[in-house]
Amino acid sequence: MRLLIVEDEPDLLASMAQALREEGYAVDTAADGEDGLFRAETVDYDAIILDIMLPAMDGWTVLKNLRRAKKTPVLMLTARDQSRDRVKGLDTGADDYVVKPFDLPELFARLRALIRRSANRTTSRLEIGRVVIDTAARTVAQDARLVEITAREYALLEYLALHRGEVVTRATLYEHLFGDDDDTLSNLLDVHVSNLRKKLGHDFISTRRGHGYCIE
């Protein structure tokens, strides 16, 4: 899952980005509205965390411009908690709203729900045959036994599971699993897929040559 955070307070931006990376997301950052809009329009993010008070272009304008082109889920972040601000945000096209100061676990939960909704899922449990993925706890179990899995492997598995039945191209996977700051060696994806097959069974992820990967 790849996220964009648009926030002008550098300390807050850094700690949010680090926290979300540790949650297994690929995170890009932008410190002002113009940069944020440019990135949001260029890359297909799984979700965007957007502050309202921004230099260069405020959050409302970024959202309005983005909505002309994309349906990327947007979580608005603001220090104003008056309901008319919230109404304005939701009416402009925001998908959710978090008021500063917030708790990180709440932010994580709201992000998960946002991504889940955009993939048309309603629960945090994904069941694929004998494998159960708990997107809230970020755990994978096979035959009711927890499977040891790395954050990157989990992100790959979750993305494929959320797009079950679809063939996901390598380019899409790269885009959603790795942020701008990650070193992306070309065979890194193959390594993760291979590790997942070792843990969950070779047939769990099928390869469509020339196209990409798929969970049936």
Place this chain on the structure above:
Amino acid sequence: MIANSIRTRLQLWYGLILVVVLTGFGVTAYELERGHLFGRINSELDRRANLLADAMHHSGGPGPEGGRGPGGGPGGEGPPFDRPPQRGFPGDGPPDGRPGGSPPVLQLPPQAAGLFDASDPNNFYFIMYGKEGGEVRRSTNAPPEPLSFTGPTVVNPPPDDPHPLGNRRPPTHTFVIQGNRAEYKLDMPLGGSFVVGCTIAPELQALRLVALKLSVAGVVILGLGIGGGWWLATRAIRPIEDISAAAAKISAGDLAQRINLADTESELGRLATVLNSTFARLEAAFAQQQQFTSDAAHELRTPVTVMLTQTQLSLGRERSPAEYRQTLETCQRAAQRMRRLIESLLALARLDAGQEAMQHLKFDLATVIHDCADLVQPLAADRGVTVVLEASPLECVGDPERIAQVLTNLLTNAIHYNRPQGEVRVTSAVQDGIAIIIVRDNGTGIAPEDLPRVFERFYRSDKSRTPGGHGLGLSICKAIIEAHSGSLEVASEVGVGTTFTVRLPIP
């Protein structure tokens, strides 16, 4: 509530006054009518009594002269009443040799008889008394007992009343009304008396009718008056009710309410206009306060969010000492920012409340300017900005620390919003007893739409977070200068530069 309403009280007073006026008017009208009626009865009885007395005198007949029959007098030339009668009164005894007991039957002279037609019991009647008080004659319709002629009912005859009965000692007239009878008693000076009377039942009936009419008219007028008064009071009160309704809504929290009065020229209309402008100012002040609180909360929320996020992140798992150190540094920065904000908010609150004690010290303005310039020199050097001072020694009175705070703030802004290799020029001068300090930069300038708002609290024209800035600096500067009875003004042109002018009165 209702008993205390102005309308009710107005109505009560109005009704009370109306009742007093109507009662006074009615009673006066009634009394006038009654006096007039009784006067008429009095003069009628007076006329008849005198005619009777006159007739008796001229006929020499009965009455005071005694029980002689008609024509018994000497050729009609009886002695006048005021003369001592030759004989006693009839009924005084037997001087005329008649046995007492049955009253003598006397014939009235014709002119007198016409006055007392006994055939109708409601007609006038008379009773004659002799000198000794005994009854001499009475008309057949006279009641058995005369009224008692005592008490305050004496009516003296009018002085111009031509007196037919002599001129030395006028007879005494007494008029009395009791029940539905009126009687008039004429006491002759030499004894004997005539009582003339009549029943006044029809007159009293008419009087009662007058009283009834007056009462009915009074009640109708009172009703109309109170009704009209209520209508008038309601009309007069309606604007007050509008005002009170609007004020109630405003006190309930709807500050956008205004009093809607079509008539703005009346006293209440002017009051409504004054109140409306007060409400408008109240609303503006309230909105400003709300904005300020919201901005302050916003400014505090960001550092709190930083601390919360950073600590939750760090505590999520075991970290290296370097990471903990970084977390602590981030938290420290956030805490410093909050401290600066809180100090600024407190300073503003104290300045607003006039509680910030300003010192009154003599100080040299040039020294303060030089000190401030030294303080910002590292920042200026960092930005490649030159600070030029043109300050000559000038003695001021005030709080040098506060003035230095203002100048440092203005200098920092001038350096911060300057272009590289820019210049900041500080000049001081005296004009008309006022010290003028000008801080001029040739930096980016302030956009015309932002210029009027630069002194607003939390207002930042570029919306970006300047390091350490929270949008309160210029507000505090203005408050400090105004606490010194001075003024702080700004002029700017985009691309040319900005000029801040401080004016401080020199005592």
